[in-house]
Amino acid sequence: MTGSSAAPAVDLRDLRISVDGTSILAGVDLTVATGEWVTVIGPNGAGKSTLLRAVGGLLPAPDAVRLFGTPIGGLRRRDRARVVATVAQSPVVPPGMAVLDYVLLGRTPYIPPLGRESAADLAVVHEVLDRLDLAGFHARELATLSGGERQRVFLARALAQGATLLLLDEPTSALDIGHQQEVxxxxxxLRRTHGLTVLATMHDLSIAGEYADRMVLLAAGRVVAVGTPREVLTDRLLAEHYRASVRVVDGEHGPLVVPVRPRRQ
Ligand SMILES: Nc1ncnc2c1ncn2[C@@H]1O[C@H](COP(=O)(O)OP(=O)(O)O)[C@@H](O)[C@H]1O
Ligand SMILES: [Mg+2]
Known part of the structure; x- marks a missing residue:
């Protein structure tokens, strides 16, 4: 079966993932339309990172995951990398590596085995670094960057990959609010100018709601709510699934979730 432009960017049907006999995702259904931004929320351990890893092809789910209409099991590794790029929750940073070399890793799917990067690959990397305001950082070692700069470099590598589906696992958890908004x-x-589709996870619920077209609430490996931020970010759902005491207030770009100390019983 081949992909088609009319197919959703992501189509999950009964996605089940178990590790050592323990069920982590217990039958997840989800579609993400091309160009859409969908954010997965849920308490720690709900399975958010596992979901993104399965969509990115890092966990075996050959038939349950379709990307742009093609079952992920039918994509070879290099072809998959041209379709979907992941920014992991805590990417492994090779010691001593410079920014330019790290972002160039994003071009790996385009470089022939035993070959070297082409002038075109380098041009893509320079273009991405410029666009992300990293032009002065080419030679800097990743370890010497601030959290916000490093997060931009991780994003640059994903963009250099040229994939139109971006998977972002808590892309802003390490950042202060100013850098969160910037990223x-x-x-x-980039989503608007390059027609990217975004599937993200995020802990800050207010910020998550401001950027997402739709949200998915995951709890214990199941989808318990899906809809617009207004439909998912409700006192009732957050109390039930996070055991959190919150007040949800209307904001300009969606609901704002304010934690409030629970009343003494
Ligand atoms: N490789 C693994 N081996 C065993 N358990 C795992 C593994 N990866 C994830 N888990 C478990 O699966 C559950 C979901 O993990 P994860 O997807 O990281 O959740 P989240 O990102 O929502 O915090 C957790 O209980 C976690 O301990
Ligand atoms: Mg996680």
């Missing part, structure tokens, strides 16, 4: 605005701008 998410950048992703949203």
């Amino acid at each position: 998410l605005e950048l992703v949203d701008q």
Whole structure:
């Protein structure tokens, strides 16, 4: 079966993942339309990272995951990398590596086995570094960057890969609120200019709701709610699945979730 442009970017049917006999995802159904931004929320251990890893082809789910209409099991590794790029929750940073070399790793699927990067690969990398305001950072070692700069470099590597589906696992958890907004605005701008589709996970619920077209609430490996931020970010759902005491107030770009200390019983 081949993909088609009319097919959703992501189509999950009864996605089940178990590790050592323990069920982590217990039958997840989800579609993400091309160009859409969908954010998965849920308490720690709900299975958010596992879901993104399965969509990115890092966990075996050959038939349950379709990307742009093609079952992921039918894509070879290099072809898959041209379709979907992941920014992991805590990417492994090779010691001593410079920014330029790290972002160039994103071009691996285009470099022939035993070959070297071409001038075109380098041009893509320079273009991405410029676009992400990293032009002055080419020779800097990754370990010497600030959290916000490093997060932009991780994003640069994913963009250099040329994939149109971006999987972002807590892309802003390490950042202060200013840098959180900067990174998410950048992703949203790239989504509009480059027709990217975004599937993300996020812990800050207010920020998650401001950027997502739709949200998915995952709890214990199951989808317990899906819909617009207004439909998913409700006092009732958050109390039930996070055991959190919150107040949800209307904001300009979606609901804002304010934690409030529970009343003494
Ligand atoms: N490789 C693994 N081996 C065993 N358990 C795992 C593994 N990866 C994830 N888990 C378990 O699966 C559950 C979901 O993990 P994860 O997807 O990382 O959740 P989240 O990202 O929502 O916090 C957790 O209980 C976690 O301990
Ligand atoms: Mg996680």
